[in-house]
Each structure stands twice: as structure tokens, then as C-alpha cells.
Amino acid sequence: MTDLLDGARVMGVDLGPEQAATLLAHLDLVDEWSTRMNLTAIRERSQQLTKHVLDSLSVMPWLRGPRVADVGSGAGFPGIPLAVACPQWQFALVESTGKKCRFLEHVKETLSLGNVEVVQSRAEAYRPAVRFDTVLARAVGPIAEFVGNAGALVAGGGRLLAMKGRYPEDELARKLNGWKVVAVHTLNVPGLDEERHLVELAHSHEKI
Numbered sequence: 425m426t427d428l429l430d431g432a433r434v435m436g437v438d439l440g441p442e443q444a445a446t447l448l449a450h451l452d453l454v455d456e457w458s459t460r461m462n463l464t465a466i467r468e469r470s471q472q473l474t475k476h477v478l479d480s481l482s483v484m485p486w487l488r489g490p491r492v493a494d495v496g497s498g499a500g501f502p503g504i505p506l507a508v509a510c511p512q513w514q515f516a517l518v519e520s521t522g523k524k525c526r527f528l529e530h531v532k533e534t535l536s537l538g539n540v541e542v543v544q545s546r547a548e549a550y551r552p553a554v555r556f557d558t559v560l561a562r563a564v565g566p567i568a569e570f571v572g573n574a575g576a577l578v579a580g581g582g583r584l585l586a587m588k589g590r591y592p593e594d595e596l597a598r599k600l601n602g603w604k605v606v607a608v609h610t611l612n613v614p615g616l617d618e619e620r621h622l623v624e625l626a627h628s629h630e631k632i
Contacts, residue, residue, distance in 0.1 A: 431478045447504075586625070
């Protein structure tokens with residue numbers, strides 16, 4: 425737990441012991457269910473903390489609330505760590521695979537995450553009653569594809585956030601219909617040797 429609290433603090437994220445315990449309990453559930461389904465290839469706890477939990481929390485400075493959607497949530501990264509760290513906001517975990525949704529529902533119930541909703545849908549087919557202030561995705565495909573699939577979920581003045589590894593120069597050169605790049609942020613995740621970047625996008629008509 426100390427590694428998690430210290431790592432979060434380095435990134436400017438102030439977690440309490442109860443929040444840290446909840447994040448570790450999420451990893452325990454990932455481990456348990458990974459014996460039956462493919463949730464993660466990372467089994468070592470120190471690597472899980474770095475590559476899943478701290479990596480998820482690294483985007484917090486650029487989140488806009490109170491409504492956030494995690495597209496292609498999978499095992500719940502980045503949505504669940506962010507929901508634990510931001511209990512005052514509402515998070516929708518959008519996932520098309522039924523068994524992964526069952527896992528996410530189990531996590532929500534087991535960890536009593538009242539600010540989490542699990543949505544079984546493809547992003548392009550999902551039509552929420554109220555759109556989101558932030559829509560983000562991790563390990564997302566090409567940015568142009570992400571914009572096309574998830575752009576309709578974003579409210580006016582909201583943001584699309586694409587979590588990437590290396591600086592996605594080729595992808596940023598492509599046309600992003602109706603969207604523009606606000607900034608590409610370098611993410612510094614404690615203990616991670618690999619590059620991480622966050623592409624922040626806004627509606628093209630919006631003044632920045």
C-alpha cells in the first residue's frame with residue numbers, strides 16, 4: 425500500500441488509506457477472475473500497481489467532471505481507479521464484451537462503488553441520456569477512429585482523452601473530423617520506464 429500511496433503522491437494525487445485498500449482489492453479481483461478469462465497479462469503486483477493503477481491515475485489533472493466515461497474499459501482501467509480517486513464524480517464504464525461487463529459489475533458491487541455505472545455497448549452505439557464532460561480510453565486504436573466512435577458522447581465544452589504510449593506523430597497528422605488537438609501531455613508514471621502520452625481533444629469549433 426505504501427508504494428501506491430507514495431506513487432500517487434508523486435503525481436499529485438492524494439489518496440487516503442481506504443481508497444488505496446479499495447484499489448488493491450480491485451487488483452485482487454482482477455487476479456481472481458484472470459484464472460477464468462483474459463483480463464490482464466500482468467500478474468506481478470508491483471507491475472500491476474505501476475502499469476495499471478498509477479498509469480490510470482496519471483490522467484487526473486486533465487479530467488473534467490462531473491460525468492466521465494471510460495470507453496473500452498476491459499478490466500476497469502482507467503475507470504475504476506479514477507472513480508475511487510474522484511468519489512464525487514460519476515463514471516460510466518463502457519465495454520462491449522459481456523463477460524468483462526459481468527466482471528465490472530462484480531467489482532462495482534464488491535467494492536461498493538456507488539459512482540460507477542457499467543454499460544454494455546460499443547461506443548459508437550451508446551446513446552446516454554446526458555453526454556459526458558470527459559470521455560477517455562486507454563490502449564485505444566487510432567485517434568481518428570476513437571474520435572469517430574466516441575466523439576458523440578462528449579458534451580459541449582467537454583474533452584476526449586486518448587491515452588497513448590509513444591508520441592503518436594503519424595496519428596496526429598490525420599484529419600480528425602470535427603475535432604482538434606488541444607495538447608499532447610507527457611505522463612510521468614512513477615516506476616515506469618516506458619513512454620506515456622495523453623492526447624487531449626476538443627470540438628473544433630470550441631475556443632481554447
